[in-house]
Amino acid sequence: MKISRTSAQGLKQEFNVVVPSSDMDTRIHERLTVIGKKVKMAGFRPGMIPTTILKQRYGPDATQDAVEAVIRTAVSQISKENNLRQAAQPKVSIEAFDEGKDLEVKIEFEVLPTIELKGFDKIKLEKLVVDIPAVEVTKKIDEIVTNHKKFQPLAKARAAKDDDLIHLDVQATVDGKAFKGFDKHMHVIVGSEEKLLSGALEAAVKGVKAGDSLEVTEKFSEDFGNKAVAGKDLKLELTVTKIEEPAKVELNDELAKEFGCESVDDFKKRVQEALEREYTNLSRMRLKRHLLDALNSDYSFDLPEAMVENEFNAIWSRLRQELEEARRNGTLEEDDNRSEDELKKEYREISERRVRLGLIISEVAREKKIKVEDVEIRQAIFQEAMRYPNQTKEVFAFFQKNPQAVEQIAAPILEDKVVDFILTEVKLAEKKVSPEQLIEAIRGVVPGFEAEDETTEKAPAKKTSKGKTSKAKGE
Structure with missing residues (x-):
């Protein structure tokens, strides 16, 4: 097998693989021998079928198996010898091959870009800390009691x-x-x-x-x-x-115990803690968004076209499905006059942003040796299974049989761990705000809290409860 690099431009590298006809004949013969030991044919004992007869009946299958084996070997060898970090599956095309002739294959690789990480201490971010007034806690308690x-x-x-x-x-x-x-x-x-x-x-x-x-x-x-x-x-x-x-519901120790609390004071304390977690989570979502914005601005490098295309196709397909569903339900609000080409341009930019951020996060994780532990994945799968209490066994079986699904559930965990790491290194200034000020600050930033004037925002479209597409800035 002769391998030569024929092109290297940007993230794309092209190799030519040539296998002599004599080598291919040997590989095909070996494959026919393996097939001959397994198949049963009238008049012949297993393993004693003449090669000529095997070639007539199983020649195409043996040839295809041999070619595929050559391609797998070539891809593995090229990747290893050239230390290629593939961005996607390589494109393979057979340039020439016939009986008695050399096999010539072209293999096109698209590799991951080299990312030189910068110091995160140059990034300045503001962390909003909510000071929850007592009246807010009382209001929440009254709401819970009333709805019980x-x-x-x-x-x-x-x-x-x-x-x-x-x-x-x-x-x-x-x-x-x-x-x-x-x-x-x-x-x-x-x-x-x-x-x-x-x-x-x-x-x-x-x-x-x-x-x-x-x-x-x-x-x-x-x-x-x-x-x-x-x-x-x-x-x-x-x-x-x-x-x-x-019946009239009053807050007392008996009612508190129905919520799993020991007393009224314990109940009030837990409500306070729940509100604090809620606002802390919203504040973190805003902080994370601003961190991702900063990373997206700070880094510029070539993006693998295949990754961008796959991301765009996924977003565009999901958008079309949501719009079609909204049309069927009669809930679509036609409030966007942009042409399809304009929308595609916008969503391609979103796809590029997502790929860029994903590569940065992956590089931070690789360089800083941040990884998702098995126990974290098991916990995430357990939480997913709890969403379907009557199908927990099926959910667990699904993840056991689909490694790709496990990767998908692990990805956001890794992202959060990397974000948490970076936030320990950035320059973080805390600012105390009221609940109302926090809500105002996350409008147009955190999904579900849209900007006051949605029609002037340009960002990923997300279907609202009415079926229209809203322009939330958050990624």
């Missing part, structure tokens, strides 16, 4: 009204057959925003009395998950077994 609904038997028999809890016995049928995917006993809060399908049930129970029977028909959507009932009517035969009214 409790119910008690009716003081006097009456018809159900808003906020009452209705207990129901249910018989559900579809096309006259019992529908097993529905609870036999359920309860509904009159006037609740939580709706079952069309919301007909919630409307029907208003004004009922204990012992009443009623019949409600709901309709499954055409795209309902269970295809057997999609688009069909769900008939509910209901009996009101009990009506309860809201």
